[in-house]
Amino acid sequence: MLHRNMRTAGVELPEVGSKDVPLIGYRPLPPDAGSPLGQWAKEADAREQSSSQVEASPMKTTWYCPLNLSTVTEKEEDGIIYSVIVKPNHSDPNAQSSCHRSQCVKAGTEEKLVLHLLHSFSMEDTSFISIFLSTYRSFTTTERVLDILTDRLGDPPGDSGSPTRHTFNKAVCTVFNTWLNEYPEDFHSLGEPSRLLRLAPLMPNQTGSEVKGLLLKIAEELSEKSLIPNPSADAANAFLQPSSPDPSKFEATNILAFPSSVIAEQLTKIETELFLKLVPYHCLGSLWSQRDKKGHEGKCWSVRATVRQFNRLANAVTASCLWQTELKTQQRTRFLEKWISVAEVCRIKKNFSSLYAIVSALQSNPIHRLRKTWQETDREAMKRYEELASIFSEKDNYSQSRELLKEEGTPKPANVDTRTNNRRHMSSTQGTVPYMGIFLTDLTMLDAAVKDRLENGYINFDKRRREFEVLAKIRLLQSSCRNSSFRSDELFLHWYHSVPTLTEEE
Amino acid sequence: MAKQYDVLFRLLLLGDSGVGKTCLLCRFTDNAFHPSHISTIGVDFKMKTLEIDGIKVRIQIWDTAGQERYQTITKQYYRRAQGIFLVYDITSERSFQHIMKWASDVDEYAPEKVQKVLIGNKSDEEHKRQVATEQGNKLAKAYGMDFFETSAFTNHNITESFTRLAELVLQANKKDLDLLRVSVNEQLDLSALEEEAG
Numbered sequence: 001m002l003h004r005n006m007r008t009a010g011v012e013l014p015e016v017g018s019k020d021v022p023l024i025g026y027r028p029l030p031p032d033a034g035s036p037l038g039q040w041a042k043e044a045d046a047r048e049q050s051s052s053q054v055e056a057s058p059m060k061t062t063w064y065c066p067l068n069l070s071t072v073t074e075k076e077e078d079g080i081i082y083s084v085i086v087k088p089n090h091s092d093p094n095a096q097s098s099c100h101r102s103q104c105v106k107a108g109t110e111e112k113l114v115l116h117l118l119h120s121f122s123m124e125d126t127s128f129i130s131i132f133l134s135t136y137r138s139f140t141t142t143e144r145v146l147d148i149l150t151d152r153l154g155d156p157p158g159d160s161g162s163p164t165r166h167t168f169n170k171a172v173c174t175v176f177n178t179w180l181n182e183y184p185e186d187f188h189s190l191g192e193p194s195r196l197l198r199l200a201p202l203m204p205n206q207t208g209s210e211v212k213g214l215l216l217k218i219a220e221e222l223s224e225k226s227l228i229p230n231p232s233a234d235a236a237n238a239f240l241q242p243s244s245p246d247p248s249k250f251e252a253t254n255i256l257a258f259p260s261s262v263i264a265e266q267l268t269k270i271e272t273e274l275f276l277k278l279v280p281y282h283c284l285g286s287l288w289s290q291r292d293k294k295g296h297e298g299k300c301w302s303v304r305a306t307v308r309q310f311n312r313l314a315n316a317v318t319a320s321c322l323w324q325t326e327l328k329t330q331q332r333t334r335f336l337e338k339w340i341s342v343a344e345v346c347r348i349k350k351n352f353s354s355l356y357a358i359v360s361a362l363q364s365n366p367i368h369r370l371r372k373t374w375q376e377t378d379r380e381a382m383k384r385y386e387e388l389a390s391i392f393s394e395k396d397n398y399s400q401s402r403e404l405l406k407e408e409g410t411p412k413p414a415n416v417d418t419r420t421n422n423r424r425h426m427s428s429t430q431g432t433v434p435y436m437g438i439f440l441t442d443l444t445m446l447d448a449a450v451k452d453r454l455e456n457g458y459i460n461f462d463k464r465r466r467e468f469e470v471l472a473k474i475r476l477l478q479s480s481c482r483n484s485s486f487r488s489d490e491l492f493l494h495w496y497h498s499v500p501t502l503t504e505e506e
Numbered sequence: 507m508a509k510q511y512d513v514l515f516r517l518l519l520l521g522d523s524g525v526g527k528t529c530l531l532c533r534f535t536d537n538a539f540h541p542s543h544i545s546t547i548g549v550d551f552k553m554k555t556l557e558i559d560g561i562k563v564r565i566q567i568w569d570t571a572g573q574e575r576y577q578t579i580t581k582q583y584y585r586r587a588q589g590i591f592l593v594y595d596i597t598s599e600r601s602f603q604h605i606m607k608w609a610s611d612v613d614e615y616a617p618e619k620v621q622k623v624l625i626g627n628k629s630d631e632e633h634k635r636q637v638a639t640e641q642g643n644k645l646a647k648a649y650g651m652d653f654f655e656t657s658a659f660t661n662h663n664i665t666e667s668f669t670r671l672a673e674l675v676l677q678a679n680k681k682d683l684d685l686l687r688v689s690v691n692e693q694l695d696l697s698a699l700e701e702e703a704g
Binding site for chain 1: 523524528529568570573575578581598600601614
């Protein structure tokens with residue numbers, strides 16, 4: 001955000017401090033127009049004052065600063081539209097009339113959006129790079145983005161050694177460092193190295209040497225890979241391996257022998273590992289809602305893996321409760337009570353995915369129908385079960401579940417009421433694994449409800465910003481899980497993988 | 507608080523991902539949809555009141571778009587729905603074939619009295635059509651359902667199909683209407699918030 005003192009209306013921008021920064025899109029109000037608040041500063045041509053610092057691109061700026069409200073205006077330049085937010089700022093005693101002014105990209109052409117990656121930094125549109133990198137796959141491809149950036153790098157602005165060039169080089173490094181750090185798979189999945197080989201030499205000499213090295217290394221790997229036939233599909237395939245356990249070897253009752261805490265810990269281990277492997281952009285509506293289309297079978301594998309685990313657990317709950325048909329009611333209640341107790345520990349471990357899988361399995365028709373069994377189930381357990389189930393009520397659009405995730409999204413122990421406190425025995429940090437379904441529905445709906453493009457054909461970047469808000473929540477939860485560590489319990493895992501898939505013949 | 511509706515129904519949209527369920531819903535509840543809600547409370551544009559034969563019918567529409575693969579979750583919704591849309595995409599043969607699977611799930615999990623309507627969506631994309639109108643008709647007949655081809659894009663048959671399903675549900679529940687009103691009173695409190703917003 002940029003503070004702008006309208007009184008001193010000179011060229012000094014308090015937080016930027018240097019005239020070296022290209023003033024793309026900014027022009028201070030003339031002093032006479034600036035003093036009374038609420039006055040309009042009429043359209044001003046930024047070119048005359050800052051042409052020495054900015055490359056020649058015609059831009060027009062319109063803004064006004066009203067008394068109390070922050071205003072959102074739009075500013076259109078060649079191929080790109082900004083939302084300009086102006087808020088009066090009363091915290092600065094030196095200025096009678098200063099404004100908080102920020103702008104962010106609302107929409108633009110593919111080319112301009114890509115190029116804005118290099119400008120956003122100096123324009124203090126700090127979140128642009130993150131939003132772009134996490135959502136661009138919805139409106140363009142890695143190849144296109146690299147091509148546009150490569151062309152730009154081949155023709156950099158300003159003279160070598162000039163402040164403009166310096167800023168530009170810095171921006172280039174920021175963009176590629178972020179990209180390589182957060183989405184290295186984009187580069188690794190390019191298929192062939194020619195783009196990287198074209199790009200790498202264009203990196204700025206000193207500051208960009210690290211990026212250059214990385215790009216060349218990946219290019220080398222790509223060339224090697226192109227010689228060896230297709231080992232790359234393995235990563236995705238590993239998740240697709242179907243396992244068909246032998247039903248005759250399944251011992252349903254064995255589950256009763258494991259302490260609930262062990263079961264919950266193992267489930268949380270599995271869920272945490274899958275959740276950390278989840279690629280947030282795989283959840284975007286434009287990708288996820290198209291997953292059933294032909295040719296999209298391998299898409300969104302990281303999301304599919306979490307859903308598969310959810311279904312597998314729900315199946316394990318159902319199967320263990322119903323497997324032995326000759327059980328007495330009383331015996332069967334022990335299974336229900338067991339899973340309720342596992343669900344409780346999952347709640348304490350903030351493993352909402354397993355918690356919901358268990359609860360939804362207990363609510364499913366085949367188990368729901370076991371009237372007698374439910375009647376004989378321990379009253380206390382029933383009460384706790386109902387409380388746990390209420391977390392996932394769809395009332396007010398899952399508001400309870402959403403609120404809870406907000407509260408519990410940090411790597412702190414779960415905030416569970418005192419009754420269960422004595423059950424706590426865990427490390428000081430505890431990651432949060434969410435039920436992904438609500439995010440998936442939100443993103444699917446966002447995608448369906450908000451248009452991809454404006455009427456003039458520009459890519460609607462505001463939509464991507466909204467999607468990013470959801471993805472950012474997912475990423476925050478992922479980071480809460482990063483320090484979790486678990487022990488493996490082979491005996492339980494063996495049981496878990498021996499559960500056969502139950503059909504409707506209970 | 508004045509009662510703003512007489513009965514409340516729950517309708518459910520089913521069908522493969524990508525057939526346009528959410529777009530249908532979006533279109534139908536157009537006025538109630540505020541994009542600004544999306545990031546804060548999630549998208550929630552699922553309520554609409556219709557007047558049928560002088561009865562104010564509040565319909566709550568469940569759309570599990572994005573969660574289709576969570577089997578135990580979606581099936582729970584079946585149990586509590588009074589009306590179900592089975593939606594396919596006329597430009598996707600595959601989504602049409604899957605209707606049988608969705609229909610058999612409904613038979614299995616939904617209450618017996620549940621009313622069903624078959625929807626062939628994206629009727630504006632005639633040039634990409636893979637499922638003839640006649641095929642849709644035939645299938646609907648075989649299952650004893652009403653059938654509409656709709657387009658969320660041109661708004662074709664949207665209101666008609668929702669109204670039709672609401673009518674069917676109303677008819678099916680006519681005898682129990684008084685009984686239903688009692689149970690609806692409980693719902694009134696639950697949906698008080700939406701009432702204010704709507």
